[in-house]
Amino acid sequence: MKSIVIKILCLFVFIAGGFSNSSAQATGFKFPEYKKLKLSNGITLYLLENKKVPLITVSALIKAGAINDGTMNGLSYLTNEALSFGTKSFSKSDIENSFESIGSSLDLRGDLEFSTLRFTVLNSKIESVLPIFKEILTVSTFPKEEVEKRKQRLLVELKQQKQRPNAVIGFYFNKFIYGDGEYGNPIMGTAETIEKIDEAQVKDFYSNYYVPSNLVIAVSGDFKTEDMVKKFSDLFSDWSNQSSKARLVVNAPELTKSRVLLVNKEDANETIFNIGGIGIPMNNPDYTAIQVVNTVLGGRFTSWLNDELRVNSGLTYGARSSFRSYSNAGLFSISSFTQTKTTFEAIDLALKVLDRLHSEGIDEKTLNSAKNYIKGQFPPRFETNSYLASFLSEMEVYGYDESYVNQFENTVDKLTVEKVKEIISKYFPKDKLQFVLIGRASELREEVKKYGEVTEKEIKADGY
Missing domain, CATH: 3.30.830.10 (Metalloenzyme, LuxS/M16 peptidase-like)
Known part of the structure; x- marks a missing residue:
């Protein structure tokens, strides 16, 4: 029921935005005011108040994606997928039940240059999931059994995708143009590389890239900025900055012929x-x-x-x-x-x-x-x-x-x-x-x- 309430509120935002669209065009649309700050440990924090409905969206972006996989295509994707499999204090079921009980869920996505996790909750429920959010980013445990189960499902998904050419032609096109360059890395990996990845490699990727200086947190919704600054400053105050691998700079190849x-x-x-x-x-x-x-x-x-x-x-x-x-x-x-x-x-x-x-x-x-x-x-x-x-x-x-x-x-x-x-x-x-x-x-x-x-x-x- 709570998830239905959140979906209805999100729909209200969209409809309300539709009614205001003509005036936005007439006056020239401007991006809403926001606050950007750097926490003491290196986390970049964006805060944007949007009080149309009592919802808050929290989005965490980690500056690591498929371009950072090296020869293990799919490693960043699998690592991000496995964030919700358990932490130091919360099991996989604890995480799922905590979000489900307040009508929310974790949205985990991998991309070429970054990985994200996002959730939307009623503003009155934000406190209940922030401790879980913190542990997912700082002390995920990646249980071997859960990682192996996700690998097996991913192998099936990769095989099924090949039955739908429209689902894979983008991967072929990307690889054909960028070849062995990092932009040519398939986000979900290949059967060969996924088979080779183990929980130790996932943990290494997590420790190398999921660090404060690589993390961008953006919060948009119904809150007071000064309150949210304190919440996130306190939440991550004991997470010290660690060295991370240098960010890759990927350039386009020169195409010399058709x-x-x-x-x-x-x-x-x-x-x-x-x-x-x-x-x-x-x-x-x-x-x-x-x-x-x-x-x-x-x-x-x-x-x-x-x-x-x-x-x-x-x-x-x-x-x-x-x-x-x-x-x-x-x-x-x-x-x-x-x-x-x-x-x-x-x-x-x-x-x-x-x-x-x-x-x-x-x-x-x-x-x-x-x-x-x-x-x-x-x-x-x-x-x-x-x-x-x-x-x-x-x-x-x-x-x-x-x-x-x-x-x-x-x-x-x-x-x-x-x-x-x-x-x-x-x-x-x-x-x-x-x-x-x-x-x-x-x-x-x-x-x-x-x-x-x-x-x-x-x-x-x-x-x-």
Whole structure:
């Protein structure tokens, strides 16, 4: 029942935000005021009061992810997953029951450059779970039996994912472009690496990276800032800073030619494909302008790609383009799927649309439509405590600040047709494109050679 109450309150925040959206656009949306401080042991703490409903979200971000796995892909993911398996004072069931009894749960997620744990509770219940939160971050025990059980479930999940090409094509694309570089590391690992990981390696990763100087805590919700400062200062006062491994700086590779990765799934009746190349880091000064342009190309239902591949030709149920950004690089990709027999018709049409973007650019009418769309989508994202807390903590990883939000509308409004031409030429790959196809290789391998040098893999083979 309590969990239902929290969900209803979260929905209220979203609806209330929807009603205030028009005024936010009229006046120019600004990021809410917040406080940032560094605790004496090195923890970075963000506090943002948001009193619309009596909820508090606490988000902890650890600056370690798949890029820190080394040769043991999946180690950071498994470590973060195992945080809730027990601590010095609380068993796995203690942790689960404590959060469940107040209508909450721990959300644990691993990513390329960081790992997170997050929870949302009624503000009157925050005191009851803070001791558990502290121990998870400072004295998790990683019981061997629980780690082994999670490994076995993870191995099953990895195998099941291969049955759904749309669930794994991103991993193949990432690996194909970044290769053995750290950004190419699969977040969940591979069967081979997961099998080799033991609880000792998990404990070593935890001791090396889960330290105060690597920790960012963001709290958003109904509280008084001065009270929360004291709570967290007292909570972690006996956790001394320890040396941690240096943060990796990962750079993008240079793509020298067009290449194709053909992943064989011989029982497939359709082909799913990604086309693209190197993208942009999250703190790129043109990030907002790029999103406006991408809205036209493939960022909304009425985009050029979706119009051509779905509406006009009926080759697919959907086509899109996107930028995935990291701290020092990123990916650009066009993605879609189609029947095996129409694979090359669909890919050629997607390439034609990309070429149109470069040769014709975007006219004033289309640009204004994209501007209005992206401005309308923007403010509602910042109506929830969860999004606010995530935004604050991820600033520490990605190197942006609230000016991205505060200047967003002005940046969009100032974008001109001429500036759009510069953005297209600079950031949207035109040549040396990288292609990843998952489908029936026997019917694709000859014609796919026209796109570039071909490498083949079997989808049943381990890894990406």
